[in-house]
């Protein structure tokens with residue numbers, strides 16, 4: 001079976017690895033960029049995604065790149081603690097949460113794809129057209145390559161993992177236009193600072209108007225400092241196109257947070273000392289009614305771009321990839337691809353649409369907004385503003401919707417499966433083995 005994956009981002013590479021693990025080898029990954037440069041700053045992989053990466057046999061290599069946050073803690077804009085909870089294995093999961101540099105992750109995934117599949121990545125291939133195919137005919141993806149030439153790649157399956165500006169999606173939804181702006185501007189960066197709190201805590205401070213998020217991205221360096229990823233965010237700004245790579249000056253952004261000098265973290269100093277600072281509008285896309293057309297489907301941000309604040313981008317793309325490979329492997333043959341894609345979409349589209357809605361309501365970060373509304377000048381005891389039961393309820397609801405509530409994650413059967421048209425493949429999932 002011939003498979004074409006469009007986009008060599010996080011979702012595209014994990015799809016290639018998942019399909020390879022499921023027994024497929026005739027795979028091409030076509031990417032618009034002329035080189036894999038490993039761009040971006042921090043990205044979190046939540047335990048449900050790390051479970052999938054573990055079963056794919058790549059989690060150890062990824063863990064070497066980053067760190068495992070032990071706690072997630074929310075604060076108000078005065079630096080007072082609202083809520084904190086253990087994360088990953090500290091929260092009793094069998095799998096850790098991992099904080100990694102997106103660029104380093106992308107380079108590692110490229111290496112893994114080349115190790116397992118060989119020379120399958122086609123750079124400088126920009127998707128411009130996509131014939132969906134049907135039960136009898138293959139899909140055909142057309143790419144523009146250097147010099148404006150066009151190259152066609154036919155596939156029994158074409159997976160479009162071409163990100164938030166997906167061309168594959170725009171071909172099916174030409175009226176949709178650009179991503180939808182939520183009214184906030186984000187500044188993302190990395191900085192070398194003294195460790196804060198216990199050195200393994202991801203923090204979020206502020207409220208719906210202005211917020212600061214920071215988490216370690218690696219072990220302490222020789223001089224004791226750690227590299228942190230941070231996201232400073234503020235209502236306002238403008239929609240100037242969702243470009244992941246737009247660099248901006250540090251001083252004006254640090255000034256916006258001038259009062260945020262907590263006794264445990266100096267926010268303006270962290271921003272002012274950033275190694276790089278990237279501006280990005282808080283954008284997502286509305287859920288769409290259909291991902292699959294003939295032998296083609298959408299995956300990752302192309303299917304369900306969400307605000308980059310719930311640690312969902314990489315994690316949901318990982319779940320998509322594994323679910324897709326699972327259904328395609330169960331189908332086993334090219335003839336079964338349309339039905340496999342329908343099953344993939346039935347599993348993943350409603351789940352991600354629900355999650356998209358929750359991220360628009362700011363998900364678990366609602367506790368920060370409640371604290372702001374009920375005690376804007378701060379509090380002596382957070383429970384004067386929000387009861388413990390309310391705090392716990394908000395955290396649990398989000399985990400359930402995102403697919404990583406501890407008990408549900410532990411009970412979910414494995415998505416690991418080898419290609420087979422017979423019933424033994426299905427029994428792997430039923431038994432939770434593989």
Ligand SMILES: Cc1cc2nc3c(=O)[nH]c(=O)nc-3n(C[C@H](O)[C@H](O)[C@H](O)COP(=O)(O)OP(=O)(O)OC[C@H]3O[C@@H](n4cnc5c(N)ncnc54)[C@H](O)[C@@H]3O)c2cc1C
Nearest residue numbers: 007009010011032040041126127162163244300301313314
């Ligand atoms: C440059 C960049 C930096 C990012 N930085 C961060 C970050 O710091 N933190 C974070 O949480 N998330 C970041 N993201 C988003 C994050 O990678 C995704 O939300 C998530 O990992 C889902 O991955 P994806 O594969 O669906 O999309 P992406 O990782 O965005 O990958 C999409 C891929 O498709 C390629 N592509 C686009 N159009 C075409 C086309 N027409 N033909 C062929 N290929 C095409 C792109 O070049 C890209 O390699 C970044 C994305 C990009 C592209």
